[in-house]
Amino acid sequence: ESTSNLSLKYLQRTNKPIESNKFYILIETMSSTDEQAKATLEKLATTALEKEFITDGTLAQDLTQYKDIWAIRERVSDALVADGYVFKYDFSLPTSRMYKLVEETEERMKQFPNVGNVTGFGHLGDQNLHLNVTVKDGYSDDIKQALEPWLYEWV
Incomplete structure (x- = not known):
């Protein structure tokens, strides 16, 4: 979504x-x-x-x-919290790579049926991406391990 x-x-x-x-x-x-x-x-x-x-x-x-x-x-932040537990990340990336990170994160999260949404929004001017992964039934260590350090290595 x-x-x-x-x-x-x-x-x-x-x-x-x-x-x-x-x-x-x-x-x-x-x-x-x-x-x-x-x-x-x-x-x-x-x-x-x-x-x-x-x-x-x-x-x-x-x-x-x-x-x-x-x-x-x-109200995006409020909407994300209403969707479930939120893993939130802020990255500075070239604009051309921003959505690629969202797409690859979506692909990586497909193995977890409890992931609600993977979203990205930010600021083109300062090349800041707010990447969010919502989890329907609360915090998941498995999801965190799938995200970190992979995200940091990707960036």
């Missing part, structure tokens, strides 16, 4: 302010006027769409929608 879907489920949201995709980038701009900030973001989105860096986008139309979108990101 994706990180955003876990958060939406935790928030008990039936209306999704964003469409389902594999990846999301959340961008916040500030300017001396709302119009200038909106124009800057629209230009960025248009360029990114034209160059096929992105496939879709959502621009908050008001403060309520802005808060709804940010709530998805801000």
